[in-house]
Amino acid sequence: MSSFNRRLFLLSGAALAGCGFTPAYGPGGAATRLQNAVLVDEPDSRPGYLLTRRFEERLGRANPGRYALSYSIVITENAIAISSNNVITRYNMLGKVTFALRDIDTDKVLTSGKADSFTSYSASGTTVATQAAKRDAEARLMTILTDMIITRLTAEAGTLPA
Template identity: 60%
Template sequence: MSSCDRRRFLVGPPALIAAAVLSGCGFTPAYGPSGSAGKLLNAVEVSEPMGRAGYLMTRELEDRLGRAGQPRYALVYAIEVSETPVAISRLNLITRYNMLGKVTYALNDLATDQVLTSGTVDNFTSFAASDTTVATEAARRAAEERIVVILSDQVVARLVAAADSFET
């Protein structure tokens, strides 16, 4: 099959059939016009950040959910970030660290003060220790930014999945 034929397959009748099947089974894109994520956009007030990881987390959450002018929900979270050595050289020097992150969160309805959803997410990333303190610290800070992005993506995914059950 030539590349031209493949393109016709992707946009032709089979693609339309696939779209019809998905819409027929109740599939709605989360960020679509009637998707559940629409309830959260610009409606969630994120709690005040504590420390650098908290600042990064608040920034990432607001980037994904928008800043609430008239908040309907309050997202309270606690973030923990730690590191553990995972590689040690023959000279007994640490050459690699795992950065572990954990977020416990709760989304509250501001009108009723009811907890709509809560949970915990965790993940990890790694960074290399270098011969210089400056390079190691730069790698540590970059790893902290990466773990916060990963954790905020997980929290938002959980909120979007639960948003369908929220009262409108």
């Protein structure tokens, strides 16, 4: 790293510190109130399990929890590539999660929203390969959607009751 790049790096850190920037999960950061504090609704499907698992990987498992997260997942698939023999060779998997974060004590909704995204998978291999690709796409999609929800909650963490 050149000396110019090092100075720029150090100056940008100083500028952020000078403007009152606090990392979301750093000491005194607002998002620390979400860590080990959000009880996710019990999953009733594989996508729900994947969402819950990712959520708890990122923010920890709440016991008993200050907030409750309820969600609804809708996943659809569309054929996006069809061979000259009329065989579908690729699918788009579209996902939408509607969520609400509630205060456990009052049951008041503190924030809510939607997250949507997509991923795709190949269906040109064997049946087993296609099923494996579909399950992998579903896991990737739920990771994307869960990360979007966590980003939204992190941005709004400062408005949540402590």
